[in-house]
Amino acid sequence: MKLTLITVASTAVVLSFAAHAQDTSAMKMDGMEGMEMKQESKQMAVANAEGTIKAIDPAKHTVTLAHGAVPAVQWPPMTMAFSVSDDQLAGLKVGDRVSFTFRVEGGKGTIVSIKK
Numbered sequence: 001m002k003l004t005l006i007t008v009a010s011t012a013v014v015l016s017f018a019a020h021a022q023d024t025s026a027m028k029m030d031g032m033e034g035m036e037m038k039q040e041s042k043q044m045a046v047a048n049a050e051g052t053i054k055a056i057d058p059a060k061h062t063v064t065l066a067h068g069a070v071p072a073v074q075w076p077p078m079t080m081a082f083s084v085s086d087d088q089l090a091g092l093k094v095g096d097r098v099s100f101t102f103r104v105e106g107g108k109g110t111i112v113s114i115k116k
């Protein structure tokens with residue numbers, strides 16, 4: 001009986017360790033979220049990147065860019081939508097290779113400038 005109790009107790013300890021380990025790795029995998037929260041508490045981050053225009057949505061005022069790594073904000077290469085104004089998109093079309101500057105606010109990217 002005593003032995004059983006000890007076994008149960010140590011199993012519980014192992015399980016809580018395992019749960020903790022999972023939490024930690026989940027937080028690491030979600031690195032972008034943590035990064036964004038850090039930036040929000042500081043000032044807005046502005047960064048430069050190069051990419052290819054994958055889509056333009058005039059109704060939503062977004063441009064979807066397949067961009068390379070952006071070390072300034074610790075982003076890996078990815079395809080994502082940025083807020084953009086009609087003026088900024090003048091002369092640009094899907095498939096164009098562009099270099100652009102953007103700021104990150106509340107986890108969303110907004111184009112500051114974009115050119116071929």
Ligand SMILES: [Cu+2]
Pocket residue numbers: 067075078079080
């Ligand atoms: Cu991105």
